[in-house]
Amino acid sequence: MDTLKGLLESLVRGLGNGSVYALLALGFVIIYKATRVISFAQPAFMICGAVAVSHLAGVTGFYAAVLISVAGVAALALAVERAAIRPMVGRPVFVVAIITLGVDVVLRVIVNGFIGRDVRQVGDPWGFRTVHLAGIGVQQRHLAMLAAAVVVLLAVFAFFRHTRYGLAMRAAAYDQEAALAQGVSVGMVFALSWALAGGLAAIAGTFVGTGQGVDQLTWIIALKALPAIILGGLDSLGGAVAGGLAVGVAESLVQAYQQQLAPWLGQNFAVVSPYVVMLVVLLVRPYGLFGTREVERV
Amino acid sequence: MLAVRNLEVVYDDVMLVLRGVSLDVPAGSVVALLGANGAGKTTLLRAISGLLGVHDGEVTKGEVTIDGEPVHALRPAAIVRRGVSQVMEGRRVLAELTVEENLRVGGHTRPREIAANLERVFALFPVLAERRHGVAGYLSGGEQQMLALGRALMASPRYLLLDEPSLGLAPALVRRIRDLIAEINRQGVTVLLVEQNARMALSIASHGYVLETGRVVMDKPAGELLRDEDIREFYLGLGAEGADRSFRDVKHYKRRKRWLS
Numbered sequence: 062m063d064t065l066k067g068l069l070e071s072l073v074r075g076l077g078n079g080s081v082y083a084l085l086a087l088g089f090v091i092i093y094k095a096t097r098v099i100s101f102a103q104p105a106f107m108i109c110g111a112v113a114v115s116h117l118a119g120v121t122g123f124y125a126a127v128l129i130s131v132a133g134v135a136a137l138a139l140a141v142e143r144a145a146i147r148p149m150v151g152r153p154v155f156v157v158a159i160i161t162l163g164v165d166v167v168l169r170v171i172v173n174g175f176i177g178r179d180v181r182q183v184g185d186p187w188g189f190r191t192v193h194l195a196g197i198g199v200q201q202r203h204l205a206m207l208a209a210a211v212v213v214l215l216a217v218f219a220f221f222r223h224t225r226y227g228l229a230m231r232a233a234a235y236d237q238e239a240a241l242a243q244g245v246s247v248g249m250v251f252a253l254s255w256a257l258a259g260g261l262a263a264i265a266g267t268f269v270g271t272g273q274g275v276d277q278l279t280w281i282i283a284l285k286a287l288p289a290i291i292l293g294g295l296d297s298l299g300g301a302v303a304g305g306l307a308v309g310v311a312e313s314l315v316q317a318y319q320q321q322l323a324p325w326l327g328q329n330f331a332v333v334s335p336y337v338v339m340l341v342v343l344l345v346r347p348y349g350l351f352g353t354r355e356v357e358r359v
Numbered sequence: 360m361l362a363v364r365n366l367e368v369v370y371d372d373v374m375l376v377l378r379g380v381s382l383d384v385p386a387g388s389v390v391a392l393l394g395a396n397g398a399g400k401t402t403l404l405r406a407i408s409g410l411l412g413v414h415d416g417e418v419t420k421g422e423v424t425i426d427g428e429p430v431h432a433l434r435p436a437a438i439v440r441r442g443v444s445q446v447m448e449g450r451r452v453l454a455e456l457t458v459e460e461n462l463r464v465g466g467h468t469r470p471r472e473i474a475a476n477l478e479r480v481f482a483l484f485p486v487l488a489e490r491r492h493g494v495a496g497y498l499s500g501g502e503q504q505m506l507a508l509g510r511a512l513m514a515s516p517r518y519l520l521l522d523e524p525s526l527g528l529a530p531a532l533v534r535r536i537r538d539l540i541a542e543i544n545r546q547g548v549t550v551l552l553v554e555q556n557a558r559m560a561l562s563i564a565s566h567g568y569v570l571e572t573g574r575v576v577m578d579k580p581a582g583e584l585l586r587d588e589d590i591r592e593f594y595l596g597l598g599a600e601g602a603d604r605s606f607r608d609v610k611h612y613k614r615r616k617r618w619l620s
Contacts, residue, residue: 225467232456235453242435242439242447243468244440244514
């Protein structure tokens, strides 16, 4: 009974963290599908979102702060796209990917100034409090992550399925010239994809900061979206979500059981476990679980 | 009127593909543009619809005007908004999207007219209404061509540029497509029809242009083109090549086309 309870608890924890990875991974995939570039600026946008919330929450309250921060980071991503990425359209994707790395470094240095030396709390209403559901103790923040991710993902998928701009983005991702011939502005598609990815990263950052807060090293968490997108397949939105959740669950299960089952792996093996899962998947399915084409290396 | 004047197009800064092409597409007409592979037909359409940039081409001389207004410097979206839609060679339907989503993408520049245009397209192509929620990639070749036509009509175009709509279709379907193009034209859409299938194109066109290595080498009313000896031989496969002949004349391949002599 106790083992089942422990398993369920770590599953919920994994799904909570995994839904944050899913949001981040979705941002990577949206930009990749629109521009064929992996944007390494996502960690910076994530931290920007979290730090903005931590500064605003005291003034406006947590929920309003999240909304303002999401809008702000989306606008920031738009500006970055316009200033640094748009002039490079038509250049090799490798060059653009390196530029996104540079953008990431620059933004993080600036944001670090707003973090300071200590951990900043984002002012969320959940902290580390737990609730008991059918005898299982789960942290409220993990439930909040899961719920928020479900709502956001449904909204994103509805956007791509039903709205004019969502359809235009899918059309441009499938065949850019054909989309151009229908009067879709590809520049608009690039800009929208960056704004969406920025907004998603800001939400993810806020939830990463719940409970534990943010410090200057929190951005590394965003890199867990990389195994998630490679797991799911670079060009699949559904795959990004599945990959994110899988990475979260794998990490949490390893955290819970590795000490008993494989103590020879040492401490903190959970941190690298997503990358191990990624390597195994790459060996079996090089294009990811849901991907359709060869994964592009950048 | 859609008019092209002395148009020169260069790809990659070096390849001169169109060398001073002029042509007129009067409102309400169907104009055929014939030519062999590599003559520059598709390039001419790209120049009109603003898609040269994608292929690293640019207009170096001349102009394209719609009702007297130059458009060759505009973006593709602006040209679509001015009423010029192109159906690209090879149909290029968005295979992963459903039929209706494809059509909605076609209506991107006219969001308010989507409902009315959907009705119009489904009336023209009832088969698309049946497959409305089906994935476009699973349609047959003929259905995909209809989808490509319908998608272009979703933008409420006044001028429709068709790039080889008969490509890869069975003769019966080619006739269907031809009749549909004639019907679209009757509804008031001007058509510039690029074809290798000269017989099909000239049967609905009022006027025809023959393009060869980037130049217009002949330009006549469709009826006259159909009777022209060179057209009959090189585009319709009639005359010298198809007729009974003595083996004494078997060196017929020495006869070369000399349009300008």
